[in-house]
Amino acid sequence: MTTAIADILEGFEFLEDWEDRYRYVIELGRELEPLSDDERSEANRVHGCVSQVWLSKRIQEDGDNGPILFYKGDSDAHIVRGLVAIVLAQYSGVPAKEILETDIENVFDKIGLKEHLTPQRSNGLSSMVQRIKDDASAALALN
Numbered sequence: 001m002t003t004a005i006a007d008i009l010e011g012f013e014f015l016e017d018w019e020d021r022y023r024y025v026i027e028l029g030r031e032l033e034p035l036s037d038d039e040r041s042e043a044n045r046v047h048g049c050v051s052q053v054w055l056s057k058r059i060q061e062d063g064d065n066g067p068i069l070f071y072k073g074d075s076d077a078h079i080v081r082g083l084v085a086i087v088l089a090q091y092s093g094v095p096a097k098e099i100l101e102t103d104i105e106n107v108f109d110k111i112g113l114k115e116h117l118t119p120q121r122s123n124g125l126s127s128m129v130q131r132i133k134d135d136a137s138a139a140l141a142l143n
Contacts, residue, residue, distance in 0.1 A: 005089040005107060012111045021116070022079060029081030032088070035074045048127030050120040051077035053084060055131055059139050065095040067139040071132070080124060086111075087128050096136035096143075104129055 008028065015021045035044075039056040046053040058070045071092040073084040090104050108114050114122060 005086070008086060008089055009107065009110055018116055021111075025082030025086070026078045027082070028085035028089075029075070029078060029083075032074060032081060032085050033072050035072055039072065040074070046124070046127050046131050048130075049075075049080065049124030051075050051080040051124065053080060053124060053128060055084075055128065057135055061143075062095065065097070066143050067096045067136075068093065069096055069099060069132070069135060069139060073128075080121065083121070083125055084128065086113075087125070087132070091129075091132050096139040099136035100133060100140075 011024055012021060015024055035054055035056060040054050044054040044056050046055055053075045054073060056072045060068045060070065062068050069092065071088050073088055075081040075084055086107070087104065090102065090107055091099050094102070105114075108125075117125065
């Protein structure tokens with residue numbers, strides 16, 4: 001994943017029409033690094049999503065900042081895959097403590113995303129974020 005959250009927010013600023021914004025979300029999903037078959041495991045599947053969603057994590061210890069979580073993700077639905085890309089742009093490569101302190105709702109508000117998602121996609125998005133926050137809590141507890 002090479003797109004930073006600031007770049008994504010900037011991209012949305014130039015798109016007024018929601019059809020164009022949806023196309024942009026889908027394009028973000030196409031930029032995700034593919035998951036291996038092993039990473040598409042039940043342990044990596046995010047429950048609470050109507051679509052299939054997988055989040056594969058790697059934890060790197062950093063003495064000063066505590067554990068840093070890195071993610072790869074995928075979905076079997078194009079728009080959801082784009083939502084995975086946005087979530088990972090915010091949280092992947094970030095110290096666990098910062099993950100717990102970060103409210104991604106601000107990002108979604110800036111994009112205007114929440115009001116344009118179905119309730120099922122909103123629930124799935126919340127499940128992804130909760131999974132990452134749970135992972136961050138667990139990583140800090142082990143540290």
